Amino acid sequence: MLSFTSTSGPDLQNISVLQPGYDLASKSNITNLMVTHLSRFSIIHFMDWTTTNTNLEETIPFIANQLNSNVDIWINIPYGATDEYVLNVAQLMLNQLNPTINIYVEFSNELWNLIFAQATANLKATNDSVLNQGDPLRLAYDNSANYWYWAFRRIASQIKRIFDLFKIVFGQENVGPWKRIRSILAGQCVNPTIIIQGLDYLNKVYGSPSTFLHGIAIAPYFDLSQYKTWSNLTTDQVIEGFNSSIQTFLPERGWSQQAPVGVHVVYAAWYGLAVHGYEGGPDTAAGCGGCSLSAKINATRDNRMTDLCVSFLNGWYRSGFQPLNWWVTGAAQITTYTSWNLLEDMRQETLIDTTTMFNSSSPVAQLP
Structure with missing residues (x-):
């Protein structure tokens, strides 16, 4: 990352750094x-x-x-x-x-x-x-x-x-x-x-x-459920763990100590309030983030993740909830500490097809 220090002296001032294809007239920061x-x-x-x-x-x-x-x-x-x-x-x-x-x-x-x-x-x-x-x-x-x-x-x-x-x-x-x-x-x-x-x-x-x-x-995060602390997981086991965790968020589970999302449904309805997700998405870090990292990376890139995410979001909206803020929608590496990024490279839609999750006509899908 480029940074500038000691900028209070008489040296160069008002420096603009632009990516190729942008000009000084626009000076957009995005x-x-x-x-x-x-x-x-x-x-x-x-x-x-x-x-x-x-x-x-x-x-x-x-x-x-x-x-x-x-x-x-x-x-x-x-x-x-x-x-x-x-x-x-x-x-x-x-x-x-x-x-x-x-x-x-x-x-x-x-x-x-x-x-x-x-x-x-x-x-x-x-x-x-x-x-x-x-x-x-x-x-x-x-x-x-x-x-x-x-x-x-x-x-x-x-x-x-x-x-x-x-x-x-x-x-x-x-x-x-x-x-x-x-x-x-x-x-x-x-x-x-x-x-x-x-x-x-x-x-x-x-x-x-x-x-x-x-x-x-x-902030509903679906994790690896019964496999959270396991090492030497396969990709299929990671997918299975995600699926098991997602089931706990579905409205069909009702509301109880084992189904706390349902408790929020009831209490919000009692007071006439909307329910949002300030964060949410997949979580491979819970339990043992460094365990089976290769399998977690492969699972995150697996085409089955699209169906899992759609199932998760459909359950959320069947509960009558408002939009969930996916954590995070930008690009990042999958590491010991995080896998919740939607993208791994901002130049791609992602390694899985998220257009079915959000917007089938997204122009991002056509970006190089």
């Missing part, structure tokens, strides 16, 4: 290939683009406005964002984003997941609020002593705060369910307690969650 690729989707989740786990940048309108179709955007307000920061982001979107584009707004990312610094920070702020500050957010409204419940409720309180701030900028008529600004409460797919605590808290402390939220979101 290639035609990328524009074509992104234009095939209905929602683009910009979490990794803006490195949400640390900060939010101002490039989203520039990219979204260039797409060839009306693609909605999903943004993550970083943990620790002040009211002023949120208002500035809202104003930026109002001023610069195509007004026909809807905006899904989520607070930070996976605040239940302690591998991220923001999860620890949220837990610390929660305890301080309840134990030292007199519980101004009423996180222990029911006298619960469970600090994890408090933390899950604080997530809900923060997305409500963000909702209120966006309403100041966009107006009440443009913020809410199925309006232009769509606030999302995200939880963990396998642990409905996170969403349950958040929604019940909003309902008890502020009123019906559908007043503040467009919907909830989870």
